Amino acid sequence: MKQDSLAFSQTTRRTRKREFLDSMERVVPWADLVSLIEPYAPEAGRRGQQPFGVEVLLRIHFMQQWFNLSDPAMEEALHDVPVFRDFAGLSGWNEALPSDSSILRFRRLLERHKLAEQILVTVNDLLSRRGLLLKAGTVVDATLIAAPSSTKNKDGSRDPEMHQSKKGNQWHFGMKSHIGVCADSGLVHTVRGTAGNVNDVLQANSLLHGQEEVVFGDAGYQGADKRPDARPGVTWRVAMRPGLRRALDESNPIDVMVKKVEKLKASVRAKVEHPFRVIKRQFGHVKVRYRGLKKNTQQLHTLFALSNLWMVRKVLVNSKAQVRPKSALMA
Known part of the structure; x- marks a missing residue:
């Protein structure tokens, strides 16, 4: 052999x-x-x-x-x-x-x-010192993370902390990951985990870090600025409901301007899709790993901390290369 x-x-x-x-x-x-x-x-x-x-x-x-x-x-x-x-x-x-x-x-x-939450804080402190995580604006969004719907398991039941949610014409069973990201870089600063049937707007204001002046969200966040937990001094730029946007008259100059504004808001909101893509496609996290919201939410904190580093890895590597001492460069 x-x-x-x-x-x-x-x-x-x-x-x-x-x-x-x-x-x-x-x-x-x-x-x-x-x-x-x-x-x-x-x-x-x-x-x-x-x-x-x-x-x-x-x-x-x-x-x-x-x-x-x-x-x-x-x-x-x-x-x-x-x-x-x-x-x-x-x-x-x-x-x-x-x-x-x-x-x-x-x-x-x-x-x-609860060290996963502190891992995200530690990573974001590093990114803030490098000027990569800004505080002026936030984009909020949520995504569904599937959970096993079968009852063919040891307990003979579904996870009681997971729930069904309807998206479009399809029902999904699992949890929701709610995040707040930097409107400039798309880096995640806040993470919340809830059952799949929790309305997005209920978590909207808990996703803010407190220093932003403007917040962007899709149509699911209509009314976030009027909720009891709304923060004063924050301007919400929420998308128009799809039905109202489809009803805009392109021959009307005002409607044309409204459509352009909606397109600009959508281009900012697109930043929030990047970290979701990283954890689902790059890291393969499309299903919950554990039973219960607590463990899975802790994992989400770690995943988004790592996704932040992944998204800016080239910037971080290049910045480290630029500050190398001359002796190291001449070696």
């Missing part, structure tokens, strides 16, 4: 996975995130705890989000995919690898202390 396993693990081919992980290696603020989590992590060497550092488990947790892997699937991937082990810092041939229970315990640690 050929002894080629070591040769395979040392391959230098630049696969898409390797390129992706290399780019994220350079833009994730690892030191800040490890400092955030370490105070809550079990002390090293405690009985019954795996001897894996916070950064190793955090890297594995992020790979789960990027490649849509369950805890058991992530454990198998660490055994099967050398580039995953390299990224986690477990490339030694004789090193122990975390089990799915170790991966699960780390996720529960993040959930218990």
Whole structure:
């Protein structure tokens, strides 16, 4: 039998996975995130705890989000995919690898202390310092995340915290992800998770960070500025209802102007679709992973933090390259 396993693990081919992980290696603020989590992590060497550092488990947790892997699937991937082990810092041939229970315990640690929300805050602080996350305007929107509708499971029932929602002529079962994004960059600053039947306008004002002057939303946010929780001094630019827009008369100059204004508002609102596309298409998050809103909302905070970094990765990499010291450039 050929002894080629070591040769395979040392391959230098630049696969898409390797390129992706290399780019994220350079833009994730690892030191800040490890400092955030370490105070809550079990002390090293405690009985019954795996001897894996916070950064190793955090890297594995992020790979789960990027490649849509369950805890058991992530454990198998660490055994099967050398580039995953390299990224986690477990490339030694004789090193122990975390089990799915170790991966699960780390996720529960993040959930218990609501650290996913702080991960989003930490990432956004970095982006704000780089001038990438502005405060003048916000775009709000929501998307449906499907949940299993079958009752053929251990409990014999659907998740009681998920509900049906009708979109167009089709019914969907699951939850809603509500987000507020920067109107300039499309980066997410606020995340809320609700059952699928919760009306978008009910969450509208909770998606604001408090410093914006103008907010954009689709027709589902009509009346947001008149709700009891509406914030003073904020101007809402909400889309006209589709039926009223179709009724505009193109031969009427005023209606033509109204149509142009609606088109401009739509071009701003389009920014909110970018992070949804990243988590659904790039990261493959089209179905909820867990039962209950709390766990799935915590995951959404992590996913949108990572989507923010993904969307501006080239800017962050280029800015780091520009501030390298001359000694590094001459090496």
